[in-house]
Amino acid sequence: MKKSDSFYGYSLILAFFMLFLAARSQLITDFYKTSCPNIMAIVRREVQNAIKIEMRMAASLLRLHFHDCFVNGCDASILLDVSDGEKFAGPNLNSVRGFDVVDNIKTSVESACPGVVSCADIVAIAARDSVLLSGGPTWKVLLGRRDALVANQSGANTGLPSPFDNLGNIILKFANVGLNLKDVVSLSDSLIDALYRRSYNWTI
């Protein structure tokens, strides 16, 4: 894969998140302007620390956000530790990573601004920072999401793309959440692959 290809993938990812966010027009970029003015710097620092320890974490944090958003929207329901939680659904179990990083970010954010910032917003900012810190583009993250109180494990099992799905089913599952074929390629392949390879210094 050429380097330019991976950047093409990045721009598709950008379009992908814009689509998700556009569907939630009540979100705004400066939601925490007075209640938690340092939110962006805190998340950036924690993501940077995590990537320094393990570069692959950048791809993992993006995937965490993507797998959260696919089920009932970007509501952090993937983080819930209940036995019927989404994190234990087939497409997530033993493959979604980064929960410890999100916990660290949340702890730092809570000590600066207790009880203000949603985990869903933290995951969204962390995904953006992961792409940016890996050499990809940046975008403004709209904020003001509310965290889910319940998970939807059956929704995760049926809605998320699985390694056992054929291509037609994967395309259909993306279409179900308003995403097109380019989004399928960029999220399933280019970006994750590019980040993964980069983290092991393979030739892209």
Ligand SMILES: *[C@@H]1O[C@H](CO)[C@@H](O)[C@H](O)[C@H]1NC(C)=O
């Ligand atoms: C769970 O997710 C599925 C698939 O996305 C959806 O059809 C269903 O309405 C969701 N259930 C609840 C209770 O949100």
